[in-house]
Amino acid sequence: MQAAGSRTLLLDARAIARALQHMTAGILELAGGTERLVLVGIQRRGVELAERIGREIARTTDIRVPLGALDITLYRDDLQTVGPRPVIGETRLPNDLDDRVIMIVDDVLYTGRTVRAALDEIADFGRPARIGLAVLIDRGGRELPIQADVVGEQLTVPPGARVDVLLEEVDGRDAVERVNAPGDAAS
């Protein structure tokens, strides 16, 4: 356990709901409707967000778009530095990705390395017509030339701080919080 830093609320439940509505509209526009769209959430909270966006699409259009989940652990480039991940989640993608429009959904876009890994993994499953990226929070700090197509909320967060997206389904409540670096007290 690392020392807990102070937490600042960035988005409450209502703001998250608004951001997701806004993202849904952006995704439909980018995909040219629901016909070829597949929503693929990145484990873990991206999966929940993709499901919520799927429900939002179903509410407004009555169409259920296919959902997928992606665990990119085995495609990471940092096994050497951080060691193996304790738990690898499920990867499940619709059978045929060819000529589909895939929207990758994740909670926070930071360095871009997760998305790089996700692109590699999707390429092992098929050849979509287009892959887009939708994130709830873009916090800046990219280390790769990767940008999101649809952003719920743009924030500028210094590298030392962390952004936590908490979701009802996983964490029991909806909130986006900034966790500040715990001072200079080395513990």
Place this chain on the structure above:
Amino acid sequence: MTVPALGKDLLGLEPLSAEQIRRILDTAEPFKAVSERAIKKVPALRGKTIVNLFFEASTRTRISFEFAEKRLSADTVNITAYGSSVQKGENLVDTARNLEAMRIDMVVIRHESSGAAKFLAERIRSNVINAGDGKHEHPTQALLDLLTIRDTLGKIEGVKVCICGDVLHSRVARSNMWGLRKLGADVAVCGPKTLLPLGLGELGVTVFRRIEDAIQWADVLNVLRLQIERMSAGYIPSLREYNRVFGVSVERLERAPHDLVILHPGPMNRGVEIDSRVADGPHSVILQQVTNGVAVRMAVLYLLAGGQPELAVAAGGAKGADE
């Protein structure tokens, strides 16, 4: 999150905690899915070089390791005792040091001497995985047995497993006993007196003299391969006699109070320790064991490849949830 890392090597199940064993089994789950994909490969071990150093004949285990390595994108080299400098009298450590000088990352070793894997692990920097050392341990075989039992029955705790046959000479039996006991299974053995080690009762292992009694008691039978050379060494009178007294047959299984799950580490002597109708029957999970073997070995390779347990633990918190 503090997760007990696996350490540098996998030498046996005896030194592992229940939590570590469960972690390997849990890690094997996503690797099962990798082998079902059209592209059966993930880049997790890209750039790693793994040497399969086999001083004892093995087809199944070596191929299983090799598939696991290749599906993780590692580069592999197979060295068998035949035709290598091992025959010219080079000793184990010299062989390994020469390999290390070529900058390898991992060694999978099978050797006829108990303790060979440990001996090697203490002398080289590379990760060492024991693929069977003498009569000592064969940890990945036991792990795949555990995974198969868990898949079939949904749990390991409280399951009654009887290991049948040549327990005395079997590293598979030894690793299974460690693993099963640590995960809370009830363990028994059954076989001719000459092929059972002494003192099992004191370890809390039930001993059955008759296969009929074992079948009455057990949920799972793990039927060991009877080494044919045991007959010439005088441990058993004849193969036919062994089959008549200890062979697992449909007729015997039909008298059990409920269906038993049948495991066998292979290769089978059909008509000796196990009858074909059982081996190919509905309750045999022998081929699932083979499938799970690849997944379990991928999990072990992946978990060891991190290589630096302290770092692995620290990283759980440091590289936070937003990446």
